[in-house]
Amino acid sequence: xxxxxxxxxxxxxxxxxxxxxxxxxxxxxxxxxxxxxxxxxxxxxxxxxxxxxxxxxxxxxxxxxxxxxxxxxxxxxxxxxxxxxxxxxxxxxxxxxxxxxxxxxxxxxxxxxxxxxxxxxxxxxxxxxxxxxxxxxxxxxxxxxxxxxxxxxxxxxxxxxxxxxxxxxxxxxxxxxxxxxxxxxxxxxxxxxxxxxxxxxxxxxxxxxxxxxxxxxxxxxxxxxxxxxxxxxxxxxxxxxxxxxxxxxxxxxxxxxxxxxxxxxxxxxxxxxxxxxxxxxxxxxxxxxxxxxxxxxxxxxxxxxxxxxxxxxxxxxxxxxxxxxxxxxxxxxxxxxxxxxxxxxxxxxxxxxxxxxxxxxxxxxxxxxxxxxxxxxxxxxxxxxxxxxxxxxxxxxxxxxxxxxxxxxxxxxxxxxxx
RNA sequence: GCGGUCGUGGCGAAGUGGCUAACGCAUCGGAUUGUGGCUCCGACAUUCGAGGGUUCAAUUCCCUUCGAUCGCCCCA
Numbered sequence: 001x002x003x004x005x006x007x008x009x010x011x012x013x014x015x016x017x018x019x020x021x022x023x024x025x026x027x028x029x030x031x032x033x034x035x036x037x038x039x040x041x042x043x044x045x046x047x048x049x050x051x052x053x054x055x056x057x058x059x060x061x062x063x064x065x066x067x068x069x070x071x072x073x074x075x076x077x078x079x080x081x082x083x084x085x086x087x088x089x090x091x092x093x094x095x096x097x098x099x100x101x102x103x104x105x106x107x108x109x110x111x112x113x114x115x116x117x118x119x120x121x122x123x124x125x126x127x128x129x130x131x132x133x134x135x136x137x138x139x140x141x142x143x144x145x146x147x148x149x150x151x152x153x154x155x156x157x158x159x160x161x162x163x164x165x166x167x168x169x170x171x172x173x174x175x176x177x178x179x180x181x182x183x184x185x186x187x188x189x190x191x192x193x194x195x196x197x198x199x200x201x202x203x204x205x206x207x208x209x210x211x212x213x214x215x216x217x218x219x220x221x222x223x224x225x226x227x228x229x230x231x232x233x234x235x236x237x238x239x240x241x242x243x244x245x246x247x248x249x250x251x252x253x254x255x256x257x258x259x260x261x262x263x264x265x266x267x268x269x270x271x272x273x274x275x276x277x278x279x280x281x282x283x284x285x286x287x288x289x290x291x292x293x294x295x296x297x298x299x300x301x302x303x304x305x306x307x308x309x310x311x312x313x314x315x316x317x318x319x320x321x322x323x324x325x326x327x328x329x330x331x332x333x334x335x336x337x338x339x340x341x342x343x344x345x346x347x348x349x350x351x352x353x354x355x356x357x358x359x360x361x362x363x364x365x366x367x368x369x370x371x372x373x374x375x376x377x378x379x380x381x382x383x384x385x386x387x388x389x390x391x392x393x394x395x396x397x398x399x400x401x402x403x404x405x406x407x408x409x410x411x412x413x414x415x416x417x418x419x
Numbered sequence: 420g421c422g423g424u425c426g427u428g429g430c431g432a433a434g435u436g437g438c439u440a441a442c443g444c445a446u447c448g449g450a451u452u453g454u455g456g457c458u459c460c461g462a463c464a465u466u467c468g469a470g471g472g473u474u475c476a477a478u479u480c481c482c483u484u485c486g487a488u489c490g491c492c493c494c495a
Contacts, residue, residue, distance in 0.1 A: 004486065059493050117489060124495055193492065256494055274490060304495030332453060363453045371455040382453060
């Protein structure tokens with residue numbers, strides 16, 4: 001048996017990769033307009049970073065990390081998400097010393113050890129942004145708007161934005177007790193998952209599909225927000241309204257990472273089987289301090305590129321195809337073939353995409369290749385043409401043929417293609 | 420970590436305890452001495468994910484394993 005790719009990973013082959021490049025180009029272009037600048041951080045970090053940043057009790061850290069000892073006996077983990085590494089880089093490189101808010105974006109692979117299914121892989125890719133240094137609710141709204149704009153510009157339809165406030169740590173601790181008190185009488189009747197959630201993360205019970213009947217009248221965190229949290233949350237909503245970003249309040253929205261404070265949000269779309277979340281994020285005001293920096297507030301998001309691609313496909317959204325080949329160069333006979341090597345280079349230096357046959361095949365086979373490459377022009381150089389210092393050029397769409405002088409033929413074709 | 424379905428040429432797919440393992444697409448060659456897309460003809464799996472077992476005989480039955488896929492948990 002030959003070696004296969006590890007479970008949950010993918011080879012992105014030509015034909016498919018164009019879609020990725022399209023998404024990545026759109027992301028970069030959007031970030032330019034919103035004035036976010038790219039940052040690239042390692043795909044592996046010290047395990048402790050994720051333990052501290054993402055949270056010891058999260059599923060991600062408890063059971064989904066790719067962790068190993070390196071040869072120096074350090075515990076290393078492949079990054080399961082993007083924020084922790086960016087925060088670390090922000091702190092380590094003292095970006096907080098800059099006068100303005102630091103607005104950063106990244107695109108890259110993340111790793112989680114899970115059973116693959118539709119829209120879930122062990123290596124997956126995220127486009128994410130982080131903004132450090134401001135508690136202004138306008139930044140929360142901007143982050144949400146950037147994600148929403150991204151979906152729109154790549155042609156995704158029916159994306160829902162759900163937002164919630166998870167308050168600050170004090171509010172959350174108090175709310176946790178309210179929830180536990182509420183469910184205490186029915187604790188024994190909850191599903192077995194929710195029984196463990198009761199202690200670990202009681203807010204998640206509200207999200208359970210099985211136990212909805214017990215959730216009737218459950219306290220929501222929004223009801224328990226303090227003045228500061230409430231004001232912030234309201235301001236975020238006002239900003240979204242001002243930007244015409246449609247959103248839905250979801251008082252039961254709870255994210256799986258420990259670091260969120262205040263704003264939490266998710267983007268949802270149908271089309272990936274059982275999964276509907278295609279992106280999410282929120283504010284994390286205590287995180288930078290926990291990672292060891294001077295405490296700067298932050299807010300960010302992460303969007304799943306695989307999931308976006310799946311939804312795009314489900315919606316039948318066409319992604320612009322790769323450009324066809326400009327010229328396919330056919331050389332017939334040894335002398336002419338030799339000459340094509342030179343001509344090919346000239347064509348390419350003129351900025352044209354150009355290809356030839358490398359197997360000395362017959363003209364018929366070469367024409368077929370040209371057709372397969374969707375070549376705009378075929379240039380044929382045979383013994384006759386070579387002797388006369390000419391070359392035959394055929395426009396594939398019309399079948400029309402003409403003879404051009406060999407000298408300056410590359411430039412002439414380039415001019416024709418530009419017209 | 421748990422559960423369902425699946426695994427036959429480059430791709431899609433039929434099939435059966437013993438026949439030469441259908442067919443379609445793609446590919447290659449020819450009809451057409453230097454011209455693609457259409458048509459016709461021909462070629463193309465000692466082999467049915469891997470390992471083991473049952474049997475005179477296994478692609479087919481059994482076990483194990485790996486993988487794919489979908490779902491649970493959770494999330495992108």
